[in-house]
Structures are given as C-alpha cells and as structure tokens.
Amino acid sequence: MAQAPNATPPGELSDLQRRRLGRLFEAYDADQDGYVGQEDFERRAAGMIHTFGVDAEQQRPQALRNEVLQGWQRLQAAMDTDNDQRLSKEELLTFMANTIIGRPGAFAQLMLPTLQAVLDVVDTDRDGRIGLEEFVKWQGSARATEAEATQAFQQLDRDGDGSLTQDELLQALEEYFTSDDPEAGGNWLYPTSTGVERGDTEAS
Numbered sequence: 432m433a434q435a436p437n438a439t440p441p442g443e444l445s446d447l448q449r450r451r452l453g454r455l456f457e458a459y460d461a462d463q464d465g466y467v468g469q470e471d472f473e474r475r476a477a478g479m480i481h482t483f484g485v486d487a488e489q490q491r492p493q494a495l496r497n498e499v500l501q502g503w504q505r506l507q508a509a510m511d512t513d514n515d516q517r518l519s520k521e522e523l524l525t526f527m528a529n530t531i532i533g534r535p536g537a538f539a540q541l542m543l544p545t546l547q548a549v550l551d552v553v554d555t556d557r558d559g560r561i562g563l564e565e566f567v568k569w570q571g572s573a574r575a576t577e578a579e580a581t582q583a584f585q586q587l588d589r590d591g592d593g594s595l596t597q598d599e600l601l602q603a604l605e606e607y608f609t610s611d612d613p614e615a616g617g618n619w620l621y622p623t624s625t626g627v628e629r630g631d632t633e634a635s
C-alpha cells in the first residue's frame with residue numbers, strides 16, 4: 432500500500448469520523464457478518480442487477496460486475512493488512528486515518544471508478560443524472576425504504592434541481608465520511624433499515 436510519508440498516525444480519527452466510517456463499513460458488509468469480503472461486493476452487484484434488470488447486450492451488468500469486483504480488489508490491496516482476504520472494521524478505519532483523511536480528493540479517487548459503473552446502471556433514462564425515481568430504486572436495492580431514500584435525495588440535491596450529478600454525489604460522500612464537522616455532508620445516510628443507529632450525536 433502506498434503511504435505518504437506525512438500520513439496521519441492511526442487512531443487520530445475523531446469519534447464522529449469513527450462512527451461515520453463505521454457506517455461505511457456496515458454499508459459495505461452486505462451480508463452483515465462483521466467483515467467486508469468479495470462476497471459482499473458480489474451480493475451488492477447481484478442485487479443491483481436484479482433491481483435494474485439487464486439491457487439487450489448485457490453490457491452494463493457485466494461492466495458493473497467487473498468494476499465492483501475490481502473495486503473490491505483495490506480496497507483489499509489497500510486495506511487488508513493482515514492478508515486474510517477480508518477487511519475488519521479496524522483495517523478500514525486505520526486505512527482511512529492513514530491515507531484518506533485530510534487529503535482532499537483522496538476519498539473521491541478511491542470511490543470514483545466504482546461509483547461511475549454503478550451510476551451507469553442506475554441512470555436508466557441515460558440523461559447523465561440521477562433522478563429521484565432512479566435514486567429510490569438504487570437505494571431500494573440496498574434495503575433503504577422509499578421514504579428514507581427520498582429524504583436522502585433531497586439532502587443530497589443541494590441545488591434543488593431535482594437530480595444528482597456524479598460530482599454532487601462524490602462531494603457529499605467525501606464530506607460525510609471524511610469531515611470532522613457534524614454538519615458536513617448532512618445526516619443523509621439512512622441506515623435505519625440496515626440495523627445501524629441513526630444520528631451522529633448518539634454513541635455507537
């Protein structure tokens with residue numbers, strides 16, 4: 432793993448950052464077994480393909496599956512320090528503290544290729560933006576209710592034009608998961624239906 436010499440030492444995450452990054456871990460852990468592994472990424476890709484169906488050439492689902500698995504391999508190469516083919520929450524937190532937090536753009540760079548492949552499938556009307564209906568369907572494949580997804584959409588759609596761009600999504604994700612400001616990125620992640628406590632002020 433490439434580490435810059437001036438990396439923040441591990442353990443310097445704030446409680447807020449630990450809670451929010453814990454949610455990121457829980458979002459990755461699709462089968463909720465307490466570890467993030469390739470099977471979680473396969474499960475998520477299969478869920479999306481099930482939700483969005485396949486186009487005639489099946490190119491987008493194949494691209495999604497490939498990119499999701501490559502996304503897993505990138506995360507594993509970067510974070511799986513004990514090399515047991517799965518990530519523990521501490522492995523993810525340590526990587527974030529060392530390599531991502533405090534480096535503007537680093538989180539987005541980590542997430543961008545997978546997000547692009549995902550959005551390519553989610554953007555069913557092919558207008559290059561994610562509308563409310565597309566967003567609700569997408570988040571439904573990750574078990575968010577329609578009300579939760581609608582609320583999240585409204586918070587993410589900062590300019591209120593009724594659709595989300597890739598940049599808006601990336602920016603919100605980066606702010607939410609890396610900033611130490613409780614207001615940053617909004618409180619839009621709605622893990623109530625995935626068994627995670629809501630509210631950034633509660634202890635985890």
Ligand SMILES: [Ca+2]
Nearest residue numbers: 460464466467
């Ligand atoms: Ca898992």
Ligand SMILES: [Ca+2]
Nearest residue numbers: 511515517518
């Ligand atoms: Ca590991």
Ligand SMILES: [Ca+2]
Nearest residue numbers: 554558560562
């Ligand atoms: Ca669209």
